Amino acid sequence: AQSVTQLGSHVSVSEGALVLLRCNYSSSVPPYLFWYVQYPNQGLQLLLKYTTGATLVKGINGFEAEFKKSETSFHLTKPSAHMSDAAEYFCAVSYTNAGKSTFGDGTTLTVKP
Amino acid sequence: DAGITQSPRHKVTETGTPVTLRCHQTENHRYMYWYRQDPGHGLRLIHYSYGVKDTDKGEVSDGYSVSRSKTEDFLLTLESATSSQTSVYFCAISESTAQTPGGGETQYFGPGTRLLVL
Numbered sequence: 111a112q113s114v115t116q117l118g119s120h121v122s123v124s125e126g127a128l129v130l131l132r133c134n135y136s137s138s139v140p141p142y143l144f145w146y147v148q149y150p151n152q153g154l155q156l157l158l159k160y161t162t163g164a165t166l167v168k169g170i171n172g173f174e175a176e177f178k179k180s181e182t183s184f185h186l187t188k189p190s191a192h193m194s195d196a197a198e199y200f201c202a203v204s205y206t207n208a209g210k211s212t213f214g215d216g217t218t219l220t221v222k223p
Numbered sequence: 224d225a226g227i228t229q230s231p232r233h234k235v236t237e238t239g240t241p242v243t244l245r246c247h248q249t250e251n252h253r254y255m256y257w258y259r260q261d262p263g264h265g266l267r268l269i270h271y272s273y274g275v276k277d278t279d280k281g282e283v284s285d286g287y288s289v290s291r292s293k294t295e296d297f298l299l300t301l302e303s304a305t306s307s308q309t310s311v312y313f314c315a316i317s318e319s320t321a322q323t324p325g326g327g328e329t330q331y332f333g334p335g336t337r338l339l340v341l
Contacts, residue, residue, distance in 0.1 A: 151335075
């Protein structure tokens with residue numbers, strides 16, 4: 111069965127600092143990988159995804175993630191945090207049709223002024 | 224924004240009563256999903272649908288049933304609500320594309336329903 115591990119349920123950074131949210135997955139076949147963001151009292155929305163091709167994927171709001179097959183990782187980064195980035199972030203993996211995805215437990219990002 | 228609505232948005236009910244949550248989409252997407260979100264557990268798939276009258280179980284399906292009689296509507300029913308089913312419920316939709324024939328479809332989420340079972 112596929113699984114996703116997000117290291118760190120809470121991450122706190124200062125405004126302007128690097129954001130790094132970690133995601134590792136288990137897989138015996140090439141996965142499709144996603145990062146979603148959830149703002150308070152809202153549903154999830156897609157930040158970025160990796161399907162095939164370039165392993166460095168750029169998303170919305172200045173976020174990017176790199177698929178590293180050898181490390182089974184898909185860490186999310188942003189060079190400079192903004193207060194508006196405070197939210198919960200979910201990594202997800204999918205292997206099959208229908209987009210059935212397995213989600214990680216989520217990482218809450220706090221941005222300090 | 225994807226056209227997904229959920230109703231009701233908030234509900235308080237008592238243990239043992241039946242509850243039905245509705246998800247409605249205007250995107251004509253084939254796939255629809257019900258998740259529950261609980262602190263420390265992320266999102267867990269309850270049931271999903273891959274077409275009208277075609278549904279299957281997810282990882283936490285016990286105590287839940289679903290129905291999809293029309294493309295646009297996906298209903299989640301708690302036959303006899305329990306306190307352990309207090310949660311936030313999210314509906315999502317997705318569609319296969321030529322770019323993602325073997326998976327990799329983005330899911331689009333509704334705003335959620337907060338359910339409290341007393």
